[in-house]
Amino acid sequence: xxxxxxxxxxxxxxxxxxxxxxxxLKSVPMAVCxxxxxxxxxxxxxxxxxxxxxxxxxxxxxxxxxxxxxxxLVASHHHLYEEYSEKINYIYEQYTDLVEPFSIDESWxxxxxxxxxxxxxxxxxxxxxxxILAEIGITISVGVSFNKIFxxxxxxxxxxxxxxxxxxxxxQKILWPLPARDMLFVGxxxxxxxxxxxxxxxxxxxxxxxxxxxxLLGRSGETIWEYAMGLDNSPVRSREALxxxxxxxNSMTFSxxxxxxxxxxAGLLALCDQxxxxxxxxxxxxxxxxxxxxxxxxxxxxxxxxxSAPTNVTKEIYDAAVALTEKNWTMTAPVRLLSVTGTNxxxxxxxxMTLIDDTTEDKLKSAKLDQAMDKIRSRYGEDxxxxxxxxxxxxxx
Numbered sequence: 001x002x003x004x005x006x007x008x009x010x011x012x013x014x015x016x017x018x019x020x021x022x023x024x025l026k027s028v029p030m031a032v033c034x035x036x037x038x039x040x041x042x043x044x045x046x047x048x049x050x051x052x053x054x055x056x057x058x059x060x061x062x063x064x065x066x067x068x069x070x071x072x073l074v075a076s077h078h079h080l081y082e083e084y085s086e087k088i089n090y091i092y093e094q095y096t097d098l099v100e101p102f103s104i105d106e107s108w109x110x111x112x113x114x115x116x117x118x119x120x121x122x123x124x125x126x127x128x129x130x131x132i133l134a135e136i137g138i139t140i141s142v143g144v145s146f147n148k149i150f151x152x153x154x155x156x157x158x159x160x161x162x163x164x165x166x167x168x169x170x171x172q173k174i175l176w177p178l179p180a181r182d183m184l185f186v187g188x189x190x191x192x193x194x195x196x197x198x199x200x201x202x203x204x205x206x207x208x209x210x211x212x213x214x215x216l217l218g219r220s221g222e223t224i225w226e227y228a229m230g231l232d233n234s235p236v237r238s239r240e241a242l243x244x245x246x247x248x249x250n251s252m253t254f255s256x257x258x259x260x261x262x263x264x265x266a267g268l269l270a271l272c273d274q275x276x277x278x279x280x281x282x283x284x285x286x287x288x289x290x291x292x293x294x295x296x297x298x299x300x301x302x303x304x305x306x307x308s309a310p311t312n313v314t315k316e317i318y319d320a321a322v323a324l325t326e327k328n329w330t331m332t333a334p335v336r337l338l339s340v341t342g343t344n345x346x347x348x349x350x351x352x353m354t355l356i357d358d359t360t361e362d363k364l365k366s367a368k369l370d371q372a373m374d375k376i377r378s379r380y381g382e383d384x385x386x387x388x389x390x391x392x393x394x395x396x397x
Contacts, residue, residue, distance in 0.1 A: 001112075002146040002168070003110060003112045003146055003147070004110070004111050004112045004115055004120070004121040004144065004146070005108060005109070005110055005111075005112075005121075005144070005145055005146065005147060005148055005150075005151040005236060006108065006109040006111060006121060006124065006125055006128075006142055006143065006144055006151055007102075007106065007107075007108050007109075007142065007143040007145075007148070007151035007152045007154065007155040008088075008092065008106065008107050008108075008109065008125075008128060008140050008141075008142050008155065009105065009106045009140060009141050009142070009143075009155040009156070009159075010088065010105035010106070010138055010139075010140050011048075011138070011139045011140060011141060011159055011160035011161060012045060012046065012047045012048060012051075012160070013045065013081065013104070013105035013138070014032040014044055014045035014076060014081060015030055015031070015032055015045050015046060015047040015050075015074075016047070016137075016138045016139070017077075017080050017081055017084050017138070018030070018032060018074050018077070018080075019047070019137075020084075020136075020137045020138070022074075025047070025072065025074065026047070027049075028049065028070070028072050029046075029047065029049040029050040029052075029053055029055070029068050029070065029071050029072065030046065030047045030049070030050055030071070030072040030073075030074060031043050031044075031045065031046040031047075031050050031055060031064060031071055031072070031073055031074070032044045032045040032046070032074050032075075032076050033061055033073055033074070033075070033076065041060065041061045042058055042059070042060060042061075042252070042254070043055060043056070043057055043058065043059050043060070043061065043064050044057065044076055045057060046064075048160060050064075050068060050071060053067045053068040053071075054067050055067055055068060055071065058252075058253050058254070060256060061073065081104055081105075082104065084136065084138070085101075085104045085105065087136060088107075088132060088136060088138070088140075089101060089107055089239075091128065091131055091132060091135065091136075092107055092109055092128070095109065095111055095114055095118055095124055095128070096109050096110060096111045096113065096114050097238055098110035098111075098113075098235075098236045098237070098238055099236075099238060099239065100236045100237050100238065100239070100242070101239065102152075106152075106155075108148050108151065108152075108236045109236065110235070110236035111124050121144035121165065122144055122163055122165050125142035125144050125163040126142075126163055128140065128142060129142060129161060129163065133161070139160050139161035140161070141155045141156075141158065141159045141160060141161065141162050141163075141164075142154070142155055142162075142163045142164070143155035143156070143157065143163075143164050143165075143166060144163065144164070144165045144166065145165070145166035145167070145171075146166075146167070146168060146230070147230060147232040147233065147234075148232055148234055148236065149184055149227045149230075149232040150166040150171060150175065150230060150232070151166070152184055153166065153175055153178070153182065153183075153184070154166045156182065157174065157175075157178075168230065171230055172203065175202050175203075175228075176201060176202050176203030176206060176228075177201055177202075177203060178201060178202050179191075179200065179201060179202075180194050180195070180199060180200055180201055180202060180204065180205055182202065183202050183205065183224060183227060183228060184227065185220070185223070185224065185227075186224060188298070189298045190217055190220070190221075190224075193216065193217070194216065194217075197216075199216075202228050203228075205224060205225060205228040206225065206228040206229050208225070209225070210222055210225050210226075213225040244282065244284070244345070244347075245282065245284070245345065246343070246345065247286075247290075247341050247342065247343040247345065248275055248278045248279055248282070248284070248286070248341065248342050248345070249275060249290070249339060249340060249341025249342065250271045250274040250275055250278075250339070250340060250341075251271070251292065251337060251338065251339035251340075252267065252270070252271060252337065252338055252339075253294075253336060253337045254267070254335070254336060254337070254338075257295075257296055257334035257335060257336055258334065258335040258336075258338075259332060259333070259334045259335070260331070260332060261331040261332070263335075264325065264329075264331055264335055264338070265322060267335070267338045268291075268318060268321045268322055268325065268338060268340060269318055271321075271338060271339070271340040272314050272317045272318040272321055272340050273314050273318075275314075275317055275340050275341070275342050276312055276313065276314035276317050277314070279312035279342055279345075280312045283347060284312065284342075284345045284346065284347055285310035285311055285312045285345065285346050285347070285348070286307070286310060286311065286312065286317070286342025286343060286344060286345055287306060287307055287310045287343070287344035287345070287346060288304050288305065288306050288307065288342070288343045288344040289304065289305055289307065289317055289320040289321055289324065289340065289341070289342060289343075290302065290303070290304040290305075290339075290340070290341040290342075290343055291303055291304070291321050291324045291325060291338070291339065291340055291341075292337070292338070292339035292341075293325065293328075293329050293335055293337070293338060293339075294335070294336050294337035294338075295333065295334055295335060295336055296334055296336045300337075301328060301329070303324045303327075303328045304324070304343070305320050305323070305324050306344075307320060310344075310346050310348075312342075317340070317342060321340050
């Protein structure tokens, strides 16, 4: 018997949450960004009206404004996004205990064991769409299928506020004509490599066969072929079964290249601030800091460094990330993507501070600063306080 898997995806999530408290935003092109006053701030999300102007996530504000001069900019409020995500997942969990969050606005549900109680997959999907709109004020798109990958492709197939059912009988007709880059885990580099030999649809991936895909992309190519053939058997795991995170990281793709030490360090600081904050929220410490750097031509390097002691202090994570970058990258070479990850996590900090030297005193000051910023953000919002070097306004276009 086939499983019944749902993938629920909130439409224009950040923008939708902002519109709950400010309904007037629903009728204007609007985008959520980190700093509305900075022309080089990054677009984090946009509503459907803004999308119609061609505005894209991760482009700069000045680029978005060129496309839509009347674009309304709204500061992000990550504490609200997390709060509403919890409310939405709570509704999902009323239909099954197998709810696996994929991101802050996406979750898989395995309702195989509860369809006798709530109806078939499409009926459950339609009911969830109605309830979340009525109770939360947000629309969702839902894919229904016999595996996780096809359910995810189904939720992407038609937006906003839609249910798409992918079955064994119709998946070739619906999914195989889609571009190869629409397949989960097919990045731009892999998509370009496949397109170079004429594999430009999901159907072409399937037809090319396991061995050719493996020869082209290695083990990941074999996995992608299995996905295109509907051979994904991965389970939906509850949040409890997932357990504590094994790593905590953040990445950012920039719409303009970073090409100076100042810009690269500012990008690293923003990422380290997020990683440190999330580590402290989970009461975890990282023993290793890992960075990833990608240039405009998709050359990517990954490096890591073991720390002298586990930490969740932002400054210590940042110092390690900068040292790794300076050692392994020319600081004037263009950067398109940066990533910082804390790995080898532990729930205790084993470092003993037996002597109060200058280093220990600096660490205590940094930890107190982190705690103060966490408290302010918890009370007033994620974006109410930041580092001075991240608030500077660029004077160039």
